Amino acid sequence: MNLKIFLGAILLNVSLFAHGVFYEVVDGAIGIRVTAPNNIAISNATITIYAPEASLPFTKGKTDVNGNFAFMPDSYGEWRVKINVPSNHGPHLKDFKINIDKNFKVKSYEKVPYDRYMKILSVLGFLLGIFGIIILFKNRKKG
Structure with missing residues (x-):
């Protein structure tokens, strides 16, 4: 009798895995x-x-x-x-x-064109910024 209950419990547990969700x-x-x-x-x-x-x-x-x-x-x-x-x-x-x-x-x-040309645009922006600062100081001295 105990063997039948044991085998029934194992079969019940195995069938429960058939309804689970597995992943890898x-x-x-x-x-x-x-x-x-x-x-x-x-x-x-x-x-x-x-x-x-x-x-x-x-x-x-x-x-x-x-x-x-x-x-x-x-x-x-x-x-x-x-x-x-x-x-x-x-x-x-x-x-x-x-x-x-x-x-x-x-x-x-x-890559997106923006990414391709980002370094060039950054250098141009930096150079324009420095040029703007130089012009600002030159105009201050004249004034």
């Missing part, structure tokens, strides 16, 4: 963060990912409340990303490429 953490996800120019996260932006040399989307979804979206590439190469941020004055569209290496890591990606 997998390396290799590629994350994208969508923000406004003032670094405020943009939620609900539509993101469409295209595998290398594919015309149909690999995956599609929306950014979360923190502006994040992630996907797991299944091949290396040049992946295309399209971002669509709707607004009351029309959609804001971005289209760029991400190069994934054979280890499924980001090798490179196209």
